[in-house]
Amino acid sequence: MKEDDLFASFACRFHHLGLACRSIDRETQSWISLGYRQEGSDFEDPIQGVRGRFLIGPGPRLELLMPSGPESPINGMIDRGVKLYHHAFETPSMNDLLAALGAAGCKLTVAPVPAVAFAGRRIAFFLMPNMNLIELIEAELSDGSR
Template identity: 30%
Template sequence: MKIHHVGYLAKSIAKSEKKFLELGYEIERPVKFDEIRNINIEFLVNGDYRVELIEPMGEDSPMYPLLARYKNTPYHFCYEVEDIEKAVEELSAQRYTVIHEPNIAPCIDGKKVAFLYNNSMGIIELVEF
């Protein structure tokens, strides 16, 4: 599977964005609100690398507990898949647990995404292309 991006939790997108820009990243997609997950998201690129800055917008965001625990940190890799249902089924057979069923991602052009967890891998995201 090809990596689409690395998800990076940010207490403040504005502050994290500034630091990433200083490291040579450019804004690929400006900040957009994801009402499904109650988060702001921004995509930055540096060559072939893409980072997704994720800022929880309240304690009801599913990302808030992670931010409260880990602060500013990378926390998932997102992989591109052709068939998300098939990929979820295959990974489930490899002992990944689905933590968020496939759903639309408003900040990735409405593509379907799913989140899975494995004790040896941590959290991964799939995006259907």
């Protein structure tokens, strides 16, 4: 299977863009001026070391993430001046897609872990050969299971 067929083959759908920031409150104010608004409640994920907030508006859904402590991986992004740092996609076939991505030369950077932002559904991160960071989100099945 070719790499460019993977997301279609595994029924992936775009979910959000991840943005690193020092303060989700300050960052939100800039996006509100462009017509965005908060979607749901803020969350804190101790496994990921982040505090976050989703925004929706005239463009794609945004996930604003700030470090929740000194060991947060977000600190490194901010220190390097990286703002937009990942694209996220939902998939109903997390394990199979991860195997296919590995075979296509992508590097798993965060193995599947439960995520607070998605009610315990698993997320995983991988780095594509072109250095783009992608987050996979385990889709909730129509019966509410995973």
